[in-house]
Amino acid sequence: MGQAPYNHVFGTKDYVEYVEGNMPFVISIPHDGTLRPEDIPDRTCIGCSKNQDIYTIEIGKAIREHIFKLTGFYPYLIISHLHRAKLDPNRSIQEAADKHELAEIAWTEFHHFIDSAITEVEQKFGKGLYIDLHGHRHKVDRVELGYLVSGEELRLPDEFLNDESFHEYSSLKSLISNNNKSYSYIALLRGPESFGAMLENRGYTTVPSLNIPFPKEDEPFFSGGFNTEKHSSRSGGTVDGIQVEIGLELRMEPVGRIEFAKTLSEVVLKYLKTYYFENLTY
Ligand SMILES: [Zn+2]
Numbered sequence: 001m002g003q004a005p006y007n008h009v010f011g012t013k014d015y016v017e018y019v020e021g022n023m024p025f026v027i028s029i030p031h032d033g034t035l036r037p038e039d040i041p042d043r044t045c046i047g048c049s050k051n052q053d054i055y056t057i058e059i060g061k062a063i064r065e066h067i068f069k070l071t072g073f074y075p076y077l078i079i080s081h082l083h084r085a086k087l088d089p090n091r092s093i094q095e096a097a098d099k100h101e102l103a104e105i106a107w108t109e110f111h112h113f114i115d116s117a118i119t120e121v122e123q124k125f126g127k128g129l130y131i132d133l134h135g136h137r138h139k140v141d142r143v144e145l146g147y148l149v150s151g152e153e154l155r156l157p158d159e160f161l162n163d164e165s166f167h168e169y170s171s172l173k174s175l176i177s178n179n180n181k182s183y184s185y186i187a188l189l190r191g192p193e194s195f196g197a198m199l200e201n202r203g204y205t206t207v208p209s210l211n212i213p214f215p216k217e218d219e220p221f222f223s224g225g226f227n228t229e230k231h232s233s234r235s236g237g238t239v240d241g242i243q244v245e246i247g248l249e250l251r252m253e254p255v256g257r258i259e260f261a262k263t264l265s266e267v268v269l270k271y272l273k274t275y276y277f278e279n280l281t282y
Helices: 056-071 093-097 101-125 173-177 185-190 195-201 227-232 246-252 255-275
Strands: 009-010 016-019 026-028 076-080 128-135 144-145 237-246
Touching: 009 173, 016 101, 026 101, 026 227, 056 076, 056 128, 076 101, 076 227, 093 101, 101 227, 101 237, 128 227, 128 255, 144 173, 144 195, 173 185, 173 237, 195 246, 195 255, 227 237, 237 255, 246 255
Parallel strands: 026 076, 026 128, 128 237
Antiparallel strands: 009 016, 016 076, 144 237
16 A cells, blocks of 8 residues: 555656556546647648547546555556647557657657556556547547447447457457456447446446447447557457547536546446456455
C-alpha cells in the first residue's frame, strides 16, 4: 500500500506524459490534449477529425486515483497533451503527424510509452487489460466499446460471430483462448458478464452489452481504432484491449463524469478478477 509517489516521465517538450503504474491495467488518452505549439503546423488532412475528446484526461486521472484508493495500486497512464489539430496519436504516423518531425517524435514517444507499460505488465503479471479512452459525439449518449468488431459484424447472429475466423482479429484475442471462465467469444462480447453488461448493471447504457448486443444499422458506432489494434493482443502478446468511448452529455456533467470514472474503475477491477486473476485480493 501507498508506494506513491510514482514516476511521471515526460517526452520531448512535455507533449506526451507517462505515469508509471504497478498493476496489470494500462490506460491511454490520445485525444484530449490542449497544446497548440506554433512550431508544429496544424494537420492539413481533409475530413479528418480534429475534435478534442473533452474531459477524457480528467476522467483517466480520476480512474487512476480511484483505483489507488480502492487497491493501493496504480494503473499505467499515457497521455498525449498535443491538441488533435497538431497530432492524432490514434492514427498511423503518416496520418497522425503530417510528416512534421516534432509531431512524429511525439507520436513515437506516445506509442513507445504504451509499449513499455504493456511489456512491463506482461513481464510482471503475465497478462492484463489495456483501455484506449475516448469521447464520442454520437446522438445516442451511451458508452461504446470497441473490440475491433464493427457494427455490421456485431449484427451477425451468435453462431456466425462465434466462428474462430473472427477471433484472430479481436482485441480480446488472448482472452478468448485463455479466460478463467472458458467463456465463448460471444459471452465476452455481450454475455451477462461481458464488460458491457458489467457497466450496464451499474447504470450506464452500453453497446455491445447483454441488453444492447449491437448498434442499429443507422447508428454510428466506434469499433476500435489504431491504438486498440496496435496495442491489444490482436497484434500479439497477452494484454487485451478495449476502446472505451464515452458520450458527450455524460462527459459534460462535472459530477457525473467523476461518478462514471469511479464506476469504470470498479468494473475494470471486477473484470480483472473475473477473467484474469481469480485470486486478486483487491
Ligand atoms: Zn477519440
